[in-house]
Amino acid sequence: MPLTLETRDLTIRFGGHVAVNNVSCTFRPGELTAIVGPNGAGKTTYFNLISGQLRASGGSILFDGIDITQHSAPMRTRAGLGRAFQLTNLFPNLSVEENVRLAVQAASGTHYDMLRPWMVRRDLIARADSILDQVALGSRRGVTATALSHGDQRKLEVALMIALEPKVFMFDEPTAGMSIDEVPVVLKLIAQLKQDRSKIILLVEHKMDVVRSLADRIIVLHNGQLVADGPPAEVIASPIVQEAYLGVAPKTAESVG
Amino acid sequence: MMILSGDPPKSRVLTLVLVLIILALAATPFLFPGAKALNVAAKICVFAALVASYDLLLGYTGTVSFAHTMFYGIGSYAIAIALYGMGPNWAAVATGIVTGLPLAALLALAIGLFSLRVAAIFFAMITLAVASAFQVLASQLSWLTGGEDGRSFRLPELLRPGTVLIPKDMFGVEINGRILTYYLVFAGSALMILALLRVVNSPFGRVLQAIRENRFRAEALGFRTVFHLTYANCIAALVAASAGILNALWLRYAGPDTSLSFSIMLDILLMVVIGGMGTIYGAVIGATIFIVAQNYLQSLMGVASKAADEAGLPLLPGLLHPDRWLLWLGLLFIASVYFFPTGVVGRLRYGGGKKTAGPSH
Ligand SMILES: Nc1ncnc2c1ncn2[C@@H]1O[C@H](COP(=O)(O)OP(=O)(O)O)[C@@H](O)[C@H]1O
Ligand SMILES: [Mg+2]
Numbered sequence: 282m283p284l285t286l287e288t289r290d291l292t293i294r295f296g297g298h299v300a301v302n303n304v305s306c307t308f309r310p311g312e313l314t315a316i317v318g319p320n321g322a323g324k325t326t327y328f329n330l331i332s333g334q335l336r337a338s339g340g341s342i343l344f345d346g347i348d349i350t351q352h353s354a355p356m357r358t359r360a361g362l363g364r365a366f367q368l369t370n371l372f373p374n375l376s377v378e379e380n381v382r383l384a385v386q387a388a389s390g391t392h393y394d395m396l397r398p399w400m401v402r403r404d405l406i407a408r409a410d411s412i413l414d415q416v417a418l419g420s421r422r423g424v425t426a427t428a429l430s431h432g433d434q435r436k437l438e439v440a441l442m443i444a445l446e447p448k449v450f451m452f453d454e455p456t457a458g459m460s461i462d463e464v465p466v467v468l469k470l471i472a473q474l475k476q477d478r479s480k481i482i483l484l485v486e487h488k489m490d491v492v493r494s495l496a497d498r499i500i501v502l503h504n505g506q507l508v509a510d511g512p513p514a515e516v517i518a519s520p521i522v523q524e525a526y527l528g529v530a531p532k533t534a535e536s537v538g
Numbered sequence: 539m540m541i542l543s544g545d546p547p548k549s550r551v552l553t554l555v556l557v558l559i560i561l562a563l564a565a566t567p568f569l570f571p572g573a574k575a576l577n578v579a580a581k582i583c584v585f586a587a588l589v590a591s592y593d594l595l596l597g598y599t600g601t602v603s604f605a606h607t608m609f610y611g612i613g614s615y616a617i618a619i620a621l622y623g624m625g626p627n628w629a630a631v632a633t634g635i636v637t638g639l640p641l642a643a644l645l646a647l648a649i650g651l652f653s654l655r656v657a658a659i660f661f662a663m664i665t666l667a668v669a670s671a672f673q674v675l676a677s678q679l680s681w682l683t684g685g686e687d688g689r690s691f692r693l694p695e696l697l698r699p700g701t702v703l704i705p706k707d708m709f710g711v712e713i714n715g716r717i718l719t720y721y722l723v724f725a726g727s728a729l730m731i732l733a734l735l736r737v738v739n740s741p742f743g744r745v746l747q748a749i750r751e752n753r754f755r756a757e758a759l760g761f762r763t764v765f766h767l768t769y770a771n772c773i774a775a776l777v778a779a780s781a782g783i784l785n786a787l788w789l790r791y792a793g794p795d796t797s798l799s800f801s802i803m804l805d806i807l808l809m810v811v812i813g814g815m816g817t818i819y820g821a822v823i824g825a826t827i828f829i830v831a832q833n834y835l836q837s838l839m840g841v842a843s844k845a846a847d848e849a850g851l852p853l854l855p856g857l858l859h860p861d862r863w864l865l866w867l868g869l870l871f872i873a874s875v876y877f878f879p880t881g882v883v884g885r886l887r888y889g890g891g892k893k894t895a896g897p898s899h
Contacts, residue, residue: 332758358760370758372751383748386741387759393769395742398543402741445759 284310284448286481290340291330300326302505311478315496316485323505324485325367328451332364333357363447367454369434371426378422382409384444416440417466432463449481543739547819552886559826567717578833580720582825583727584785589809590734590821591777597816598738599770600750601658605665606806608672609642609775611798613782615683618792621691628694638779646775650768673798688793723784730777735818746770812874814881823882836863
């Protein structure tokens with residue numbers, strides 16, 4: 282059985298506001314799904330529900346055939362759900378290398394070892410260093426996370442997720458706010474991850490050219506609802522996306538998918 | 539330097555200061571004769587370990603606990619009650635240890651699992667409530683604890699001052715049971731500090747720092763942070779209780795004032811802040827400065843006040859009067875926090891004011 286991730290009628294309410302509204306969707310390995318939609322559509326909230334930072338008001342989440350709706354965030358991470366946050370979320374006063382090493386350590390299951398100094402775990406250090414090289418942060422490993430530029434912090438955010446070696450990668454606007462010359466590093470990384478056909482990759486992204494070049498499938502969220510789902514060319518041509526991204530009024534009420 | 543768990547002081551001056559403190563403590567029975575000096579040295583040893591264990595919580599995990607003296611008190615009372623009830627023998631010492639330590643650890647485990655799931659402020663309030671309740675309990679159960687009077691007890695033969703181990707003509711100082719007890723306190727405290735240094739520099743210890751920095755992110759990496767915090771709480775409680783055992787053995791007494799009062803909690807807080815949080819070494823420095831000041835500032839001021847008086851200076855004799863020593867201690871504290879916001883250790887390691895990579899780099 283290949284890996285699957287599925288949300289069924291997934292819903293969350295904040296007071297009266299329904300931020301994610303009955304979203305049912307199945308994600309399959311070897312498929313990069315881009316999630317698009319205007320600001321406030323509920324994309325980040327949808328991610329938070331899947332990776333466990335928020336608990337659903339209704340519906341369920343199935344991962345690998347198991348209902349994980351009630352599982353805690355750490356449990357879901359250990360089960361293989363990896364998350365890179367939209368708002369950079371690091372260990373600010375620890376070094377860049379230590380940030381990644383903590384993720385490597387978590388992935389290796391070294392949670393409560395208190396008898397040995399950390400530096401005897403050369404394997405963890407080596408792995409952290411190789412990941413830092415992958416995201417072109419090798420030269421910055423000694424500085425604190427706060428001392429990094431915004432773009433480098435975004436890369437470190439991605440590095441933490443990669444270090445977890447997850448089965449599902451969830452990128453939340455990984456290139457937002459990056460300078461033009463920094464973007465390719467991240468895109469190349471995502472393209473590389475795509476080579477491994479056993480992974481599920483979800484990508485929230487606003488840049489339509491990025492979406493077009495990377496996505497195998499696009500879903501559109503609007504006011505918390507899933508309003509379109511299909512191959513990129515089809516979804517991008519749909520009236521709902523034309524309206525949301527190009528300001529063109531929809532000619533028909535019909536949506537794709 | 540694996541004995542320091544790969545975390546040396548990282549500053550020449552700091553290394554020098556630490557070496558001097560340790561040498562002075564190790565040689566106190568020979569260098570500074572007299573009961574007072576030995577009492578001060580023993581108190582520094584006990585508090586260095588006690589403060590280091592509090593640093594594990596406050597400095598490394600960022601959780602504020604008010605129950606630290608409670609664990610210290612559990613250790614003190616356990617050994618005192620056992621020796622008082624069973625008589626001055628080693629079986630009583632062993633009984634005190636095997637009841638006191640597990641009791642402290644279990645209580646810490648229960649408090650941790652119950653209250654470390656949620657916001658840190660809740661944990662602080664719970665520890666405050668539990669510690670207050672414990673204080674009341676200790677004074678109410680006077681048949682067991684001796685109430686306000688506490689419990690005085692006698693030590694096993696070997697540890698008594700009257701037991702001469704090495705006569706005076708060997709080292710010029712008589713090595714008796716009292717000095718042996720001092721070295722027991724010294725070695726026990728040193729061992730605990732080295733163990734804490736190991737814990738904070740272990741993979742587990744790095745997770746504690748990650749939780750302090752960003753608990754939300756630590757959870758997102760897959761760490762069940764409530765367990766990390768709870769284990770840290772248990773380790774801190776075990777060390778605090780052990781320090782309590784050593785202190786009671788040294789004083790041959792356990793009572794509310796020496797082992798349970800909130801003023802001890804305040805002293806611990808001051809020492810950890812003066813020394814530098816999140817460094818472990820800060821505990822040694824903080825305890826030394828604070829306890830030396832507490833014990834010698836008063837007499838020093840007496841001398842200064844008298845000198846100022848004889849010199850006919852205005853105002854100064856009054857300001858320096860020994861009764862004002864608490865005022866000066868307070869000023870010393872404010873000045874140290876103002877000039878060394880990262881504590882003495884932070885100052886020596888990273889210089890002034892600079893933003894640092896924390897204890898890790
Ligand atoms: N914790 C929260 N409490 C209240 N409202 C929230 C919370 N998180 C998100 N929202 C609301 O949910 C909606 C969706 O937000 P979000 O998922 O961040 O959108 P997107 O990522 O698509 O830009 C917004 O209206 C936002 O204000
Ligand atoms: Mg968002």
